Amino acid sequence: MRERLTYKGHPVPYITAWSGERLPQPRVVLAADGIAFKGSVAANGNAQGRDPSGVLWQRWALRQGDGMPEYSVVHGPRQRRAMRKLLCQVCGGPSDKNEQGYLWLLEDYRGVAGWPEKEVTTHPPVCRACAPVAARLCPHLENKVVAIRAGGVLVDGVHGNLYERGGGLLPVVKEKKVVFSGDWRVRWMFANQLAATLTNVTIVDLPGLGARRRASA
Ligand SMILES: [Zn+2]
Numbered sequence: 650m651r652e653r654l655t656y657k658g659h660p661v662p663y664i665t666a667w668s669g670e671r672l673p674q675p676r677v678v679l680a681a682d683g684i685a686f687k688g689s690v691a692a693n694g695n696a697q698g699r700d701p702s703g704v705l706w707q708r709w710a711l712r713q714g715d716g717m718p719e720y721s722v723v724h725g726p727r728q729r730r731a732m733r734k735l736l737c738q739v740c741g742g743p744s745d746k747n748e749q750g751y752l753w754l755l756e757d758y759r760g761v762a763g764w765p766e767k768e769v770t771t772h773p774p775v776c777r778a779c780a781p782v783a784a785r786l787c788p789h790l791e792n793k794v795v796a797i798r799a800g801g802v803l804v805d806g807v808h809g810n811l812y813e814r815g816g817g818l819l820p821v822v823k824e825k826k827v828v829f830s831g832d833w834r835v836r837w838m839f840a841n842q843l844a845a846t847l848t849n850v851t852i853v854d855l856p857g858l859g860a861r862r863r864a865s866a
Contacts, residue, residue: 749851809841
């Protein structure tokens with residue numbers, strides 16, 4: 650585990666955005682084959698400023714620790730780094746790995762047939778020391794967290810706002826979703842996070858995860 654950043658004595662996850670990292674976002678406009686930032690569309694309609702696969706990314710400054718933590722907001726570049734390098738979402742150090750694979754915390758859907766094989770998640774893995782912290786800090790895990798090991802991790806999706814042609818001159822947001830690589834709709838994504846598909850998944854018992862529930866029961 651790496652040393653965790655704190656704010657007023659509370660841990661602040663690696664992927665949490667800080668208020669000093671916000672940047673103004675240019676207006677999203679139509680390009681020939683999708684969307685682009687205003688001022689980044691050539692006369693022939695070609696879009697500049699997207700990544701090589703055509704995705705338009707939300708802009709962020711890299712100033713971790715500047716201002717106040719915004720616990721409900723994910724800092725895109727750090728989330729994507731954590732996904733690509735399989736870093737712990739809380740401390741930013743290596744996530745935990747054993748012969749069953751990397752350690753992830755998921756929202757518990759054990760009632761759903763087939764779950765959690767091929768689960769798609771935007772939440773990077775965790776290390777052992779940070780797992781209880783992540784379970785406590787992530788609102789979506791409250792009272793329904795389950796630990797899993799994934800032998801296969803395919804970082805193959807982008808998450809954000811999917812745009813479509815509106816009736817007017819500007820594109821409109823259709824929905825918030827994950828679009829996978831190879832899908833033409835990536836060029837219509839204003840994205841902030843990467844998504845991973847987890848395979849070869851084993852549900853594991855992780856001591857200490859339920860501490861909050863027991864304490865509050
Ligand atoms: Zn950690």
